[in-house]
Amino acid sequence: MEAEAAVDYLVDERSKAQFDIDAMKIIWAGGKHEFEVSDRMARLVASDPVFRKDNRAILDRKELFKNTLRKAAHAWKRIIELRLSEQEASKLRFFVDEPAYTDLHWGMFIPVIKGQGTEEQRKKWLPMAYRMQIIGCYAQTELGHGSNVQGLETTATFDPELDEFVIHSPTLTSSKWWPGGLGRASTHAVVFARLITDGKDHGINGFIVQLRSLDDHLPLPGIIIGDIGMKFGNGAYNTMDNGFLRFDHVRIPRDQMLMRVKQVTREGKVVQSDVPWQLLYGTMVYVRQTIVADASCALSRAVCIATRYSAVRRQFGSQNGHETQVIDYRTQQSRLFPLLASAYAFRFVGEWLKWLYMDVTQRLQARDFSTLPEAHACTAGLKSLTTSVTADAIEECRKLCGGHGYLCSSGLPELFAVYVPACTYEGDNIVLLLQVARFLMKTVSQLGSGERPVGTTTYLLRLEHLLQCPCDVQGAEDWLKPDVVVQLFEARSARMTVACAKSLSKFSKPEDGFMDLSADLVSVATAHCQLIVVSKFVEKLQQDIPGEGVKQQLEALCSIYALSLLKKHLGDFLSTSCITSKQASLANDVLRSLYSQVRPNAIALVDAFNYTDHFLGSVLGRYDGNVYPKLYEEALKDPLNESVVPDGYHEYLQPVLKQRLRTARL
Ligand SMILES: CC/C=C\C/C=C\C/C=C\CCCC(=O)SCCNC(=O)CCNC(=O)[C@H](O)C(C)(C)COP(=O)(O)OP(=O)(O)OC[C@H]1O[C@@H](n2cnc3c(N)ncnc32)[C@H](O)[C@@H]1OP(=O)(O)O
Numbered sequence: 001m002e003a004e005a006a007v008d009y010l011v012d013e014r015s016k017a018q019f020d021i022d023a024m025k026i027i028w029a030g031g032k033h034e035f036e037v038s039d040r041m042a043r044l045v046a047s048d049p050v051f052r053k054d055n056r057a058i059l060d061r062k063e064l065f066k067n068t069l070r071k072a073a074h075a076w077k078r079i080i081e082l083r084l085s086e087q088e089a090s091k092l093r094f095f096v097d098e099p100a101y102t103d104l105h106w107g108m109f110i111p112v113i114k115g116q117g118t119e120e121q122r123k124k125w126l127p128m129a130y131r132m133q134i135i136g137c138y139a140q141t142e143l144g145h146g147s148n149v150q151g152l153e154t155t156a157t158f159d160p161e162l163d164e165f166v167i168h169s170p171t172l173t174s175s176k177w178w179p180g181g182l183g184r185a186s187t188h189a190v191v192f193a194r195l196i197t198d199g200k201d202h203g204i205n206g207f208i209v210q211l212r213s214l215d216d217h218l219p220l221p222g223i224i225i226g227d228i229g230m231k232f233g234n235g236a237y238n239t240m241d242n243g244f245l246r247f248d249h250v251r252i253p254r255d256q257m258l259m260r261v262k263q264v265t266r267e268g269k270v271v272q273s274d275v276p277w278q279l280l281y282g283t284m285v286y287v288r289q290t291i292v293a294d295a296s297c298a299l300s301r302a303v304c305i306a307t308r309y310s311a312v313r314r315q316f317g318s319q320n321g322h323e324t325q326v327i328d329y330r331t332q333q334s335r336l337f338p339l340l341a342s343a344y345a346f347r348f349v350g351e352w353l354k355w356l357y358m359d360v361t362q363r364l365q366a367r368d369f370s371t372l373p374e375a376h377a378c379t380a381g382l383k384s385l386t387t388s389v390t391a392d393a394i395e396e397c398r399k400l401c402g403g404h405g406y407l408c409s410s411g412l413p414e415l416f417a418v419y420v421p422a423c424t425y426e427g428d429n430i431v432l433l434l435q436v437a438r439f440l441m442k443t444v445s446q447l448g449s450g451e452r453p454v455g456t457t458t459y460l461l462r463l464e465h466l467l468q469c470p471c472d473v474q475g476a477e478d479w480l481k482p483d484v485v486v487q488l489f490e491a492r493s494a495r496m497t498v499a500c501a502k503s504l505s506k507f508s509k510p511e512d513g514f515m516d517l518s519a520d521l522v523s524v525a526t527a528h529c530q531l532i533v534v535s536k537f538v539e540k541l542q543q544d545i546p547g548e549g550v551k552q553q554l555e556a557l558c559s560i561y562a563l564s565l566l567k568k569h570l571g572d573f574l575s576t577s578c579i580t581s582k583q584a585s586l587a588n589d590v591l592r593s594l595y596s597q598v599r600p601n602a603i604a605l606v607d608a609f610n611y612t613d614h615f616l617g618s619v620l621g622r623y624d625g626n627v628y629p630k631l632y633e634e635a636l637k638d639p640l641n642e643s644v645v646p647d648g649y650h651e652y653l654q655p656v657l658k659q660r661l662r663t664a665r666l
């Protein structure tokens, strides 16, 4: 009886939607074709028993890893059998939803050769990598240095006699430590090392190094290699073989140095090509951009679970003869709906960032390097902002699901454990925000010299206006005007940037100022990145948005995104005199009415993500809302429930119980 009632809750919820959900699915997917590919790949994975994942929390590390190898091999087999395109194959791997060595092979090893290899090197290595005749990883981080790439210690010393490099780990701290896929699977790595010729250090560069034999997978001479051990969470990221690696004078031919940025001639002369040296960091720009796109996936997944469960779950009160659906509590809405809005916001900023990355790549090919600093600042900043918000949001969604959110069968603990390292890998989020702040300070300092800010910093051209313009909100409805909101976020970011630049100018050494003011600089960078997300959401809404009611829903979500940020960072807006307390109070009223507007559409808005139950991996987030019977089913599958009397009863429980009986008799 109760189970049927739960199913009814979501049917009823879906009937309340005020927009065309199929049109929204296409907007979310980024186009009709993208939707079709994504939908087909999700179903393909969900219907294949090899890709089951409900047992990850109870497998031990060895079983877990072997199972990941099995899934990756099966995925590859299906990709070949079905002749999947690159786009389809990458979607298929995404829906397999298990961190694996293939992520690094396709996501970093191939891109680093593409971006930093010469044409000849690309011709030699990429076909083998595309066919998976070699498996590669990205070996940059060391035991002693991750954030500080210039501090890496591994050496690549040129030996002109034999026309070879000698790769060596001179200290314990120079051991490579963390690279995914390195521990067990990779046959090759792009290793970042200090280039030494004729006793001179020329800074870091990438080198292709074979690690294991292609015949029996044994490490090659001079290579010490292994897995770095269990990581946070049970199953979670432990499917990945993050590894360590030491080199004992390992020799590689000269042509295995990636030579797009720097070349070493046969005589050992180092030649710097005319591309900026920062292209050595280019793979990180590429991956940071993909991480932003992925943030909306992880966030939307958690929000989908929490929203569906909030509609099924009832506590207290009275609503048509039942207790109240927890989604109807204002507190639940004020915690959940900003996260729903953020999922959409991150989706659109991710789409835009992909475009920005493609644009900078095309310019680089045409030898226009002018937009590289902006691309670096945007990818670094948005990677930092979106992953921090998403990691916190997954945890908030767990709490929004009450006690049941803490069960592995809710899908949320594993999602959190897998996701949270995104705040650290590919650049620690604070270190990356400091890069954005540095870029902003430089941009502001160059304003006087006639240098025109580009792209996302163009607003700084209107600095004089932004430093004194009042916020144009007289009545509550003004808060729904996109241009009013965007200008407000611009004013806040501009005022915080200028205040920090002024404080910095008081230091005789800029590095000292940067150290002392770093916490404020991080706030400045955050404000700038939030402005980017808000304005890209607004720009998206200026495009043609087909489908009945779709645009109205997105407008409401855009306003929720911006106004909930305003509420969260009210201190910034008030202390920079961007708004008055009266305007803040009006914004709060508007937020409440926006929550009421979204409420009947909430389930349809998460259905638009088009996630299968397999991908969600959550009893609480099931499409049919049939939560309670399925929670029982999952509980009964636990190994502890295999026998009625537990293992260990005779050894450890019975003696205790007997002793208690004796005590009672005394
Ligand atoms: C499709 C799926 C893809 C992948 C798989 C997905 C998930 C798998 C899971 C995990 C993968 C994780 C992989 C990794 O973690 S790899 C290791 C990542 N490591 C880092 O991110 C290190 C972070 N550190 C740095 O990037 C740098 O050390 C630094 C913090 C930027 C500092 O650089 P440094 O040279 O010492 O000093 P600066 O003076 O700050 O910079 C000099 C100069 O260069 C400019 N700059 C910096 N970075 C870049 C860049 N990336 N692109 C362009 N320009 C850059 C910087 O602004 C400065 O410019 P100036 O003009 O001011 O001189």
Ligand SMILES: Cc1cc2nc3c(=O)[nH]c(=O)nc-3n(C[C@H](O)[C@H](O)[C@H](O)COP(=O)(O)OP(=O)(O)OC[C@H]3O[C@@H](n4cnc5c(N)ncnc54)[C@H](O)[C@@H]3O)c2cc1C
Residues within 6 Å of the ligand: 104, 138, 139, 140, 141, 144, 145, 146, 147, 148, 177, 178, 179, 180, 237, 242, 421, 424, 425, 426, 427, 428, 429, 430, 431, 434, 518
């Ligand atoms: C799951 C996972 C997968 C990974 N995969 C790979 C991989 O495939 N290949 C690879 O090469 N690496 C990989 N890494 C390594 C990863 O890139 C680094 O861990 C990351 O760049 C952070 O560097 P760190 O560990 O040196 O942190 P640290 O720099 O030691 O950070 C420690 C603390 O110091 C703070 N801090 C550091 N510098 C500053 C500063 N200048 N100002 C203020 N605060 C500062 C940080 O904010 C942080 O709080 C992976 C890491 C993880 C967790």
